[in-house]
Amino acid sequence: MATNESSISSPNLPAAAGAASASPFAPVTPPPRLRLSDMVYEQLETMIVEGRLAPGSALPSERDLAQQMGVSRPSLREALLRLESRGVIVGRAGGGYLVANASQPLLAEPLSQLMSRHSKTVDDVLEMREVLEAKAVELAAARATSEDIARLRQVLEALEAAFAAGQDGRDGNAGKSLLTHMPELDAQFHLALAEATHNLVLVHLMHAIFELLRGSVADNYQAIVGHGADLEELIDQHRRIFNAVATRDACAATRHLQDHLAFIRANTANTANTVDSSGT
Template identity: 35%
Template structure:
């Protein structure tokens, strides 16, 4: 007969599965500190020895790291998405920016389509909350808060699409953007007119998502990314023209 004796699962195995699931779903993020051993064992309802066994197994799997005197952290699992050599290539070749934006246009358009169809009401409430904070940050002279919320808004859409492969891939891409590998995000929010346009584009994306209009959400995201690409191209052109103008000025002032 094809039956086998059912064995009770070790508590440490159940802890491992729960923490693995939280990391897979993107709820526990790379670099995030876990609660203390005492607090975590109480929350999970397991003994400290069982928790230590689970942590050791997750460390061996490369999902958790222990820092002396600091605690237990989720490993930087995104760091392995691109090699340092490839990141340097991205940073040193301008065509990588165009490819990056095209990649985001396609993937985020798909994510918005999925989110409009598959997101829970709670997912949509999170997106609405972030957009409300964007509106509140918009009048500020310093665009840093609004620029930061822009990234949160886009990641919330990807999270609401409920595809864990897309989630982790796009988190890696946004981490490179945060580090300035592709372009300086603050450039997008430098001009007031550009900031106004960006806010309206995010408003359109949010409205389509809240209405569960999948086609409208995809189109709004793609239109937004097309605008971002246009602004960056115009900024690059303006910088080239300024460099030439500086050379002309220097030459003119050095003439006898």
Template identity: 40%
Template sequence: MPFQPIQPEKLSTAVTRQIEQLILRGILRPGERLPSERELSDRLGVSRPSLREAIADLEAKGLLTAKAGAGVFVADVLGSAFAPALVQLFASHDEAVFDYLSFRRDMEGLAAERAARLGSDTDLRVIQTVFDKMVAAHAKRDPSDEAALDAEFHLSIIEASHNVVMLHMMRSMYQLLREGVFYNRQIMFRQRLTRDMLLEQHERINTALQAREATAARAAVESHLDFVETALRDNAKAARNEAVALQRFEHEQNRKP
């Protein structure tokens, strides 16, 4: 018979598994500091030696990292998703920008569809909360907060899709975006008219999600990212035209009658 004796589980193993699950599900994020040893042992209901053993195990696995005098942090597990040479290749070729947007369009459209179908009511409340913050930030003259919340809004949809592979891959992609590897996100928020249009697009996405209209949510995300692609292409063309215009201007200034 294929039965094996039940082995009692060490407390440290249970702690390790719980923290692993929190990292896997994206609840604990890269760079996030864990509570103090005393607080964490109290929350988990385990002794400090058991907690230390679990943390040492997670450090050995590369999931946690200890910083002297600062505490224990979730390791930057996303940093290994793309090799540095590939990141540099992305940054030096414009075509990567539009391949990136195409990839996002496909993945985030699917994520929105899944979120509408599979997301819990609490997932949708998280998305609504982030959108409400976007609306508040939209009133500010400085677009920095709104641009940051834009990323949070999209990631909250991916989280609500409940696919951990998609979640970690897309977080890695967004980290590259934050670092300016693909394009400067602030470009999209410089003009008030464009900011207004982006907010309207996010509102359509949110409305479809809150109504659990999966097809409409996917279509709204795809339409939004089509707009982003067109805007970036127009911006690149305008930059090229301006460079030519500057050459003409300098030449005209120096040309003798």
């Protein structure tokens, strides 16, 4: 008996559903008024919304992506152009596309400008991190996958290596790692914690404010070094947070995160640059 293609009412229905032939699979055809490019668009958009394609990540080449999705390149290209027109993806130099961080200009840029003019916002950022990240480490301890743990370990080990290089000058410029490489990796570690929550809203929010977080962390390192605080203790705090998440100890993860932020607060107090109303 031939397969009745009209019984397929949704592009997400498994191919084998409704098939009466011996074959477990049947050709999938889009419902009337839904083109193949629409189905491609919906799949890619869903992957972006769910965080399976993170902001800043590169899409495969058109050829590879068309092969993986089993569609023609014209249909794929039509879907990609539609995503680009909506600002969901952006073209990159040399060809291809990156997943856009669409919320960042709306959130991070105005906040960064505000921080540059008002020193009080330094404390406000720490308060925001206390709210968001305390919950993030709790969720990460419960939900992190083996891939999430591996990512956190990779960033932590890079952070430890940058500290060692900055301490003995192996980076070719004594202190460079302490005030450039370390803050970047520190921010990446906290972003990886957020991603390990698998909370879609939290992940997108943290990506949206990542530039704000990175700038704040860099300022914190300047202040901490200026205070003569022990950066090795800062590294140990990240190690304790990681160990708690990796061992599924949500209470310990939250406690270590709070200790970490308290350490930052204690060593950055009264160090923010005051900017006058003229902005100079």
